[in-house]
Amino acid sequence: xxxxxxxxxxxxxKVSKSTVSQYLNKRYEYMSEKxxxxxxxxxxxxxxxxxxxxRSLKQKSTFTVGVVVANILHTFSTQIIRAIENYFYxxxxxxxxxxxxxxxxxxxxxxxxxxxxxxDGIIIFPTGDNLDLYKRMKSDQFPVVFMDxxxxxxxxxxxxxxxxxxxxxxxxxxxxxxxxxxxxxxxSIFRNISPRLERIQGYKEALELHGIPVNLDxxxxxxxxxxxxxxxxxxxxxxxxxxILAGNDIxxxxxxxxxxxxxxxxxxDVAVIGIDEVSYxxxxxxxxxxxxxxxxxxxxxAAQLLLNQINKTGKEDTSxxxxxxxxxxxxSC
Amino acid sequence: xxxxxxxxxxxxxKVSKSTVSQYLNKRYEYMSEKxxxxxxxxxxxxxxxxxxxxRSLKQKSTFTVGVVVANILHTFSTQIIRAIENYFYxxxxxxxxxxxxxxxxxxxxxxxxxxxxxxDGIIIFPTGDNLDLYKRMKSDQFPVVFMDxxxxxxxxxxxxxxxxxxxxxxxxxxxxxxxxxxxxxxxSIFRNISPRLERIQGYKEALELHGIPVNLDxxxxxxxxxxxxxxxxxxxxxxxxxxILAGNDIxxxxxxxxxxxxxxxxxxDVAVIGIDEVSYxxxxxxxxxxxxxxxxxxxxxAAQLLLNQINKTGKEDTSxxxxxxxxxxxxSC
DNA sequence: GAACTCTACTAAATCGATTTATTTACAAGA
DNA sequence: TCTTGTAAATAAATCGATTTAGTAGAGTTC
Numbered sequence: 001x002x003x004x005x006x007x008x009x010x011x012x013x014k015v016s017k018s019t020v021s022q023y024l025n026k027r028y029e030y031m032s033e034k035x036x037x038x039x040x041x042x043x044x045x046x047x048x049x050x051x052x053x054x055r056s057l058k059q060k061s062t063f064t065v066g067v068v069v070a071n072i073l074h075t076f077s078t079q080i081i082r083a084i085e086n087y088f089y090x091x092x093x094x095x096x097x098x099x100x101x102x103x104x105x106x107x108x109x110x111x112x113x114x115x116x117x118x119x120d121g122i123i124i125f126p127t128g129d130n131l132d133l134y135k136r137m138k139s140d141q142f143p144v145v146f147m148d149x150x151x152x153x154x155x156x157x158x159x160x161x162x163x164x165x166x167x168x169x170x171x172x173x174x175x176x177x178x179x180x181x182x183x184x185x186x187x188s189i190f191r192n193i194s195p196r197l198e199r200i201q202g203y204k205e206a207l208e209l210h211g212i213p214v215n216l217d218x219x220x221x222x223x224x225x226x227x228x229x230x231x232x233x234x235x236x237x238x239x240x241x242x243x244i245l246a247g248n249d250i251x252x253x254x255x256x257x258x259x260x261x262x263x264x265x266x267x268x269d270v271a272v273i274g275i276d277e278v279s280y281x282x283x284x285x286x287x288x289x290x291x292x293x294x295x296x297x298x299x300x301x302a303a304q305l306l307l308n309q310i311n312k313t314g315k316e317d318t319s320x321x322x323x324x325x326x327x328x329x330x331x332s333c
Numbered sequence: 334x335x336x337x338x339x340x341x342x343x344x345x346x347k348v349s350k351s352t353v354s355q356y357l358n359k360r361y362e363y364m365s366e367k368x369x370x371x372x373x374x375x376x377x378x379x380x381x382x383x384x385x386x387x388r389s390l391k392q393k394s395t396f397t398v399g400v401v402v403a404n405i406l407h408t409f410s411t412q413i414i415r416a417i418e419n420y421f422y423x424x425x426x427x428x429x430x431x432x433x434x435x436x437x438x439x440x441x442x443x444x445x446x447x448x449x450x451x452x453d454g455i456i457i458f459p460t461g462d463n464l465d466l467y468k469r470m471k472s473d474q475f476p477v478v479f480m481d482x483x484x485x486x487x488x489x490x491x492x493x494x495x496x497x498x499x500x501x502x503x504x505x506x507x508x509x510x511x512x513x514x515x516x517x518x519x520x521s522i523f524r525n526i527s528p529r530l531e532r533i534q535g536y537k538e539a540l541e542l543h544g545i546p547v548n549l550d551x552x553x554x555x556x557x558x559x560x561x562x563x564x565x566x567x568x569x570x571x572x573x574x575x576x577i578l579a580g581n582d583i584x585x586x587x588x589x590x591x592x593x594x595x596x597x598x599x600x601x602d603v604a605v606i607g608i609d610e611v612s613y614x615x616x617x618x619x620x621x622x623x624x625x626x627x628x629x630x631x632x633x634x635a636a637q638l639l640l641n642q643i644n645k646t647g648k649e650d651t652s653x654x655x656x657x658x659x660x661x662x663x664x665s666c
Numbered sequence: 667g668a669a670c671t672c673t674a675c676t677a678a679a680t681c682g683a684t685t686t687a688t689t690t691a692c693a694a695g696a
Numbered sequence: 697t698c699t700t701g702t703a704a705a706t707a708a709a710t711c712g713a714t715t716t717a718g719t720a721g722a723g724t725t726c
Contacts, residue, residue, distance in 0.1 A: 005682055016706045021684055031704065047469075052449045053395070054682035057386050058711050064450075072415050082405050085432050089439075094446055097430040099418050106422075113427055116385040117397075136380075253612055260616040279586055280613045283593040338712055349676045354714055365674060387712035391681050 004048045013042035024050055056118065064094045065306060066114035068107060070125040070148070072099040075249060076276060076295060077125070080147065083299030084123060091307060093120070104129035104191075115142065121306045123147055128191050143309035145302045150194045155318040157309070159302040162322040163195050166291045167202030168209075169327045170245045170273040173289065175210050177333055179243040179271055182207065183218040183234055185227060185255065186247030196221065199247050199275060215239075227254035228261075242270060243333065249276040252288070271333040275325070287330035294323050337381045346375035357383055389451065397427045398639060399447035401440060403458040403481070405432040408582060409609060409628060410458070413480065416632030417456060424640060426453070437462035448475065454639045456480055461524055476642035478635045483527045488651040490642070492635040495655040496528050499624045500535030501542075502660045503578045503606040506622065508543045510666055512576040512604055515540065516551040516567055518560060518588065519580030529554065532580050532608065548572075560587035561594075575603060576666065582609040585621070604666040608658070620663035627656050 006024075010017045015035055022030045023039045031039075042048070056062040067084055069077040085095050096119060100107035104127045111133060114122055121143030126134065134154055137144050146158040167184070174182050184203045186196040200221075204214050218241055220230040231254075234241055246252035252274035259266055266272050266286055274281075274290045281288040301321055308314040339357075343350045348368055355363045356372045364372075375381070389395040400417055402410040418428050429452060433440035437460045444466060447455055454476030459467065467487055470477050479491040500517070507515050517536045519529040533554075537547050551574055553563040564587075567574055579585035585607035592599055599605050599619055607614075607623045614621040634654055641647040 003682090006684095007682075017683080018685080018706060018708095019704085022705095025684080029703090035704080049445070049449050051390075051451065051682055053386055053390050053451050054711090055684075056711095057384075057390055057682080057713085058684045060711090062386070072411055072418075078405055078411055081430075082432060085405075094429065094431065094443075094450070096427065097414075098427070099415060110427075112382070113385075116382050117427070118384065118386050253616070256613070257616040260618065260620075278613075279611075280589070280617070283586070283590040284613070285593065285618050287593075336712090339714095340712075350713080351676060351678095351715080352674085355675095358714080363674070368674075384712055387681090388714075389681095390683085390712080391714045393681085 003051075004046045006048075006050065008046060009039065009042045009048050012046060013038040015039065060118070061120055062118050063092055064096060064117075064119045065310075066096045066098060066110075066119045066122040068098045068100050068110050068114070068122060068124045070100055070102050070127065072097070075278070076148075076293060079295040080299045080302075083296045084303050087300055087303035088307075100125070100127060102127060108133055111137075120310045121145070123302050123306055125149060126151055128193065143306055145306045145309070147298070147302050148195060150320055157305045157317050158320040159298050159305065160320065160322055161195065161293050161298070162324050163198035164202030164205060165322075166275050166293075166325045167199045167245065168206040169291050169325060170275065171203055171206035171210070173273060173327060173329070173333055174243045174245070174271060175212070177243075177267075177271065179333075180212055181215075181218070181239060181241045182212075182243045182245065183220065183241035184245040184247060185220045185222070185230060185251050187221065187227075187250060188223045189221045196247060203245060224250050224254055227251060228258050231255065231258045243267075244270055244272050246272065246274040249274065249278050252276070252278060252290075256284075256288075266332050273333050277328060281328065281330065284332075286332050288332045289330045290328050291325045292328050293325050298323050336384075337379045339381075339383065341379060342372065342375045342381050345379060346371040348372065393451075394453055394643075395451050396425055397429060397450075397452045398643075399429045399431060399443075399452045399455040401431045401433050401443050401447070401455060401457045403433055403435050403460060405430070408611070409481075409626060412628035413632045413635075416629045417636050420633055420636035421640075433458070433460060435460060441466055444470075453643045454478070456635050456639055458482060459484055461526065476639055478639045478642070480631070480635050481528060483653055490638045490650050491653040492631050492638065493653065493655055494528065494626050494631070495657050496531035497535030497538060498655075499608050499626075499658045500532045500578065501539040502624050502658065503608065504536055504539035504543070506606060506660060506662070506666055507576045507578070507604060508545070510576075510600075510604065512666075513545055514548075514551070514572060514574045515545075515576045515578065516553065516574035517578040517580060518553045518555070518563060518584050520554065520560075520583060521556045522554045529580060536578060557583050557587060560584060561591050564588065564591045576600075577603055577605050579605065579607040582607065582611050585609070585611060585623075589617070589621075599665050606666050610661065614661065614663065617665075619665050621665045622663045623661045624658045625661050626658050631656050 006017050006020050010020045019031055020039055028036055067081060081097055088095055098110040107127050108130050123145045125148045126146050128151055138156060144156055146156050148160050150158050150160055184200060186199060189196045200219060207214055217237055222230045244255055246255050255272060264270060274288060277290045277292040281290050305317060339350050339353050343353045352364055353372055361369055400414060414430055421428055431443040433443060440460050441463050456478045458481045459479050461484055471489060477489055479489050481493050483491050483493055517533060519532060522529045533552060540547050550570055555563045577588055579588050588605060597603060607621060610623045610625040614623050638650060
């Protein structure tokens with residue numbers, strides 16, 4: 001890899017570096033037509049590409065933003081990434097995607113790396129366990145937007161689902177179909193992951209609205225591997241649930257796997273609704289009713305909030321934006 | 334955002350920039366214990382973080398590699414990204430993921446951007462339509478590894494599935510179960526995407542091995558939206574297929590959607606095998622037999638090949654590495 | 667005590683761009 | 697003829713690190 005620099009171009013075109021730089025930045029008024037042509041030719045001939053590293057050292061802005069996702073394997077994460085990327089691509093930015101794997105330690109490393117690399121801003125699916133780090137970014141006025149999960153009292157712009165409403169949509173549907181013994185299962189709430197807590201909270205509120213007492217035995221949280229055990233616990237209750245709300249796509253998979261294994265019929269033996277749309281929802285037997293997150297709008301909104309911070313356009317927005325999910329009514333309930 | 338630089342640290346610790354730099358690079362033998370402590374404290378107090386941009390301007394290596402995926406929405410892409418990222422994370426590299434959306438134009442922009450940003454190497458799922466660009470990277474001796482798709486005559490290290498064998502696994506299984514009218518459906522081969530061509534080729538070869546004549550009516554390629562039409566064509570044949578090999582996860586979804594819609598029973602009305610494992614394979618009714626790609630091994634191998642090129646370790650390897658898939662035998666066939 | 671070696675440090679060059687201040691050449695105006 | 701103004705171009709400073717070459721001072725050796 002030979003390295004063609006601005007100096008080479010300048011020599012080749014028999015002008016100064018400064019003039020070449022002006023050319024590169026399209027300030028043609030500082031040079032004659034003839035010079036412009038010479039530089040153009042030199043760049044062409046040498047196949048010169050400016051070193052963006054050197055450029056951004058001087059210019060500060062790197063036109064790169066980071067996205068730190070909690071777990072890249074979630075369909076929701078991928079959809080968000082893709083949409084964020086599309087948004088920023090249009091605005092001339094690149095995105096650096098990093099995968100924190102739900103590990104605060106990894107999240108910390110990535111955020112620090114990204115900052116050290118001088119990205120212009122970061123969209124984070126926060127693990128929630130790096131409060132000091134979040135605070136430092138805030139006090140440094142470094143552009144940050146949180147996605148999917150809220151961190152209290154930090155006043156950082158956040159885009160997330162209206163999780164209460166998501167649960168309400170599901171519970172309302174169950175009730176309409178005549179179910180009263182309704183269980184909810186989410187993945188672990190070990191680190192107080194807000195969407196999960198809110199979905200449980202929304203579930204409770206929705207039940208109360210319908211005058212149905214909340215039965216704590218019907219609320220289960222566990223990591224994917226233990227969900228099957230939790231389901232067994234549910235069905236061993238003397239009053240087993242007739243309906244199950246799966247808190248996300250992973251839980252839904254586990255629930256369906258369990259049903260399959262135990263030869264249980266949906267919705268006759270037990271009705272099911274999942275939060276998060278899944279690829280197979282409309283051709284599974286039965287088709288699965290789901291609560292769909294508006295991933296693209298969420299991504300666009302987060303991207304826009306970040307871009308506003310980066311460009312210092314619009315007034316400061318540190319609020320939590322909650323988008324409404326929709327119910328995709330099918331036959332599992 | 335105040336910017337603490339090495340100069341600030343030097344002043345604060347009352348030493349020269351050079352010494353601070355030595356400290357940052359852990360060359361403690363060039364300073365006294367006392368100086369080391371002073372610098373350590375200064376860095377701590379000022380909360381200093383070195384500017385990696387400035388560093389890499391001098392050092393050349395940016396410890397960043399790019400991954401340009403064809404489409405980030407494919408589960409296979411995500412698995413690969415995740416594994417590549419894990420591999421490089423261990424070696425102190427960051428990865429920049431870019432999504433080409435199967436558009437050669439976008440791919441070109443991204444590769445050029447990545448190179449301009451001086452990444453140390455790139456792993457590409459090539460669209461195949463940027464031959465000049467690929468050649469230039471090759472002649473610049475820029476570290477590149479292709480993933481998933483081969484580009485003929487370029488002599489660029491490539492990691493991909495043994496696609497012929499993938500089809501063979503499926504066809505062998507069909508034949509063992511007594512099926513002879515076997516169809517294959519893949520997504521569009523518009524741009525000569527090698528895995529798709531190879532899967533079709535492997536399907537033909539496998540049939541011939543079993544002495545079954547190849548029926549061209551049984552071979553269909555189409556974009557996702559038209560697959561349902563192609564399926565109708567298949568079942569309107571006077572000799573409709575008894576078995577269908579779905580060329581990837583997207584096709585499999587479409588096939589299952591069609592079966593559901595037309596109330597067709599698997600495997601009685603038609604047997605199905607999919608290439609690519611899917612999340613619901615083991616709890617669908619019936620459970621779905623799939624041909625599984627060893628994504629993690631493929632990612633590790635690609636990452637290792639790239640790292641070798643970057644570090645110039647090992648001898649030059651420009652061969653095509655083909656990994657073997659495995660059959661996950663279930664009940665759809 | 668001259669010559670040499672080490673240790674602990676520093677000054678200055680460097681990476682490849684951008685940007686500011688300055689210079690040159692030439693034409694217009696008084 | 698002597699300013700003055702302007703267009704075109706350049707030199708030099710800058711960004712924030714690394715790295716090379718060099719130096720001061722203490723200790724060793726003969």
